[in-house]
Amino acid sequence: MKNPFRYGIIVDEPFFIDREDEQKDITQWLTTKQSIVLYSPRRYGKSSLMLKLLNQFKKNGYNTVYVDFFKVHSKTKFVELFYQEILKTLQPWEKAIKQINQFVKKIKPVISFGDDGNPLIGLQSSDSMSDISEVFDLPQKLAKDKPWIVVFDEFQDVAKLNGDSFEKELRAALIHHDNVGYVFMGSQSNMLLNMFTHPNKAFYQFAKMLELKKINKDIMVDYVSDHFNSTDFNIKIDEAKNIVDIADNIPHYVQYLASAVWETAIESRQVYPNTIQTAVSKILNNQLDYFSSMYQGLTPQQQKVLLALRSESEGIFTDKYKKKYNLSALSTTQRAIERLIHLGMIEKESGSYQFSDPFFKEWLKTI
Ligand SMILES: Nc1ncnc2c1ncn2[C@@H]1O[C@H](COP(=O)(O)OP(=O)(O)OP(=O)(O)O)[C@@H](O)[C@H]1O
Ligand SMILES: [Mg+2]
Incomplete structure (x- = not known):
């Protein structure tokens, strides 16, 4: 029997619930090429929501690009990841390379093959990264037949790349892209918000701001209760509520705690109030050193x-x-x-x- 809760990864159904209004709004805005900033505290479900929407857009004939700035530690890395995503969406890759090469003159992608036979993108080491605007412009130039959606996740991490100048270059290119809808996502709300709401910043008022809130508490409680029941565990509604409360109704932590409670109750298949306490204690024990060193450092x-x-x-x-x-x-x-x-x-x-x-x-x- 498999644990009916998932955490620490991107989730989709049956582990993904709610977010209907957000899906409707975001779809509508991006369809009209209105760029957006999707922000929330950590682990509320931004990436899961957006990747689910990107799949939907793909099915509806869009080309899509998803770059996680957490992985971007240099301009070169950005270009490689960007090319890789474009290649993926424009398959087959031979045709995609031709299309890309039509529009880039300075920074040409170089293909090699991994052990699994899949193409890997690299760049010629001699390529200068001083001006990468032709790379930023690719989705717009390629958008003759199909519209594009480009998502930049953990966008506040752009700061790692001498942020200001990268931001300015990016913004200077994006402002002309009327065939592309952009989504900027991030968690360190303050930093991200500052990038889009401060008059001195390159992206000031560039995109519509959308805060992803918590999932409605009753829906979350039902989810917990239903997923215990679906694996023949008994749980009272008060216990399901208690799990959601301890986890502050943060989606990741609800699934994390529910998963631990499920493991704890695996013999009896009955969730009692003290089953939850035992699961919490186990989690705290595992993180004791981490929590105490965080606290001692203050x-x-x-x-x-x-x-x-x-x-x-x-x-x-x-x-x-x-x-x-x-x-x-x-x-x-x-x-x-x-x-x-x-x-x-x-x-x-x-x-x-x-x-x-x-x-x-x-x-x-x-x-
Ligand atoms: N719609 C949802 N329904 C149920 N659980 C969800 C939902 N969205 C997210 N979760 C839970 O939250 C976890 C984190 O989701 P996700 O990585 O999408 O959030 P995030 O906001 O992008 O987080 P981070 O701030 O770390 O980037 C998932 O692994 C899952 O356990
Ligand atoms: Mg995320």
Whole structure:
């Protein structure tokens, strides 16, 4: 019997639920070539949603490109990944290469073959990367017969490439692409938002902003309950709710905890309240060293703010909160919050602060 929950990978049905409104909106915008920024805290399901949509677009006759900037550590790497995706979408590759070569003069793709016989793209080492606008322009130039959708995931990582000049070059090219819909995605919301909303930045007001929210809680609870039931496990609705609550209803963590609870209950096939506690304890035990070194690396002020946040996530800048948790001056708390966000430990969510990893919060409750 297979575990009916999935995490840590891109998911599709039957592990992918909801997001109907988002799918409808994004499809509509991209069909009219309206570029968008899709952002959310980490692990809400951006990549899964977008890859699902790209499959749909492919079926409807679009050419698609998906580049994950997490993997892009140089301009050369960007061009290789970009070519690879274009090659994939324009198969067969012999024809694709001809099409690409028609439009690029300076940076020609070089094909070699991997052990599995699949073509691999490389570049001539002599190629200069000082101006890669002809590469950016490819989707637009190739879009004579079919429209294109180009997705840049983890786009805030563009900062790794001497971000400003790359951003400017990219934006200078993209502004002319009326046959291509672009999607910029990212998780470190602050950085990504800044790139599109700050007047000094190259991509200022370039795309429509769309925040991906959590999945409706009742739908998530039903998902957990249904997937236990489908493998003949008994679970009461209160227990399914409890799993979703502990995971702060973050899709990844709901699936992660539900999966661990399923493993824990595999003998009895019955989920009791203490089954969930056992699963949580196992997860915390596995991450003990990691959590404690994260915590030890913080200043006393930052630690105090985290300890306060584990109990109460709203009203942190009020006098009442400050007194209750014995915090220092407002400016100190503000600095601590900024630092904790920068470290990826907490994130702003609808006006309150949430732990990026709900199990870190659970661990803080044990100290
Ligand atoms: N629509 C969904 N229904 C159910 N679970 C989902 C859904 N979308 C995502 N998940 C869960 O969340 C996990 C993370 O999804 P995904 O990688 O798509 O999110 P992300 O926002 O791109 O994350 P990251 O910030 O790490 O890039 C998945 O492995 C899955 O467990
Ligand atoms: Mg992602």
